[in-house]
Amino acid sequence: MKLSDRLGGHLVSGHVDDTGTITKISHDGNAVVMTIKCPHHLMKYMADKGSVTIDGISLTLFEVDHEEGTFTLNLIPETIERTILGNRSVQDTVNIEADQIIKHIEHLLQHGDLDMTKLSKAGGPHV
Numbered sequence: 001m002k003l004s005d006r007l008g009g010h011l012v013s014g015h016v017d018d019t020g021t022i023t024k025i026s027h028d029g030n031a032v033v034m035t036i037k038c039p040h041h042l043m044k045y046m047a048d049k050g051s052v053t054i055d056g057i058s059l060t061l062f063e064v065d066h067e068e069g070t071f072t073l074n075l076i077p078e079t080i081e082r083t084i085l086g087n088r089s090v091q092d093t094v095n096i097e098a099d100q101i102i103k104h105i106e107h108l109l110q111h112g113d114l115d116m117t118k119l120s121k122a123g124g125p126h127v
C-alpha cells in the first residue's frame with residue numbers, strides 16, 4: 001500500500017489498549033449490532049461516528065453511551081463474513097485499540113506546545 005492510496009478505515013497500530021466485553025448482539029436487517037462494555041479509562045477516546053479498532057479490525061463507533069460506559073458497533077456483512085467478529089458471542093472479551101489520532105492530540109495538549117486557547121483565537125476549534 002502506498003501513502004497516496006485511499007484509506008478504507010483508520011490508522012491502526014496493533015497495540016491493544018485494553019479489553020472490553022460484548023454485552024449485547026442484535027440484528028438490524030443484514031447488519032449485526034454489537035454493544036461493548038469498555039473500560040472507563042478508554043471511554044474518553046470514544047466519540048460518536050469516530051474510529052475504534054476491535055480485535056484488530058477498523059470500525060466506526062455507531063453510538064457511544066458515556067453514562068453506561070458502552071459503545072455500539074454496526075457490522076456489515078463483509079465484516080461478519082471475513083473477520084473473527086462474526087463468531088463472537090455475548091460475554092466474549094475483545095481487544096480494544098482507541099483511535100491513535102485522539103491519543104496523540106491528548107498527548108500534545110498535556111506535554112506539547114498545543115494550546116487550545118491560542119488555536120481558538122486563531123479561528124480553530126472553540127473550547
Ligand SMILES: Cc1nc2c(=O)[nH]c(=O)nc-2n(C[C@H](O)[C@H](O)[C@H](O)CO)c1C
Nearest residue numbers: 008009058059060074075076078079082
Ligand atoms: C471504518 C470502518 N467501519 C466499519 C464499521 O463500522 N462496520 C463494519 O462492519 N465495517 C467497517 N469497516 C470495514 C471493516 O474494517 C472491514 O469489513 C473488515 O476489515 C474486513 O475487510 C470500516 C473500514
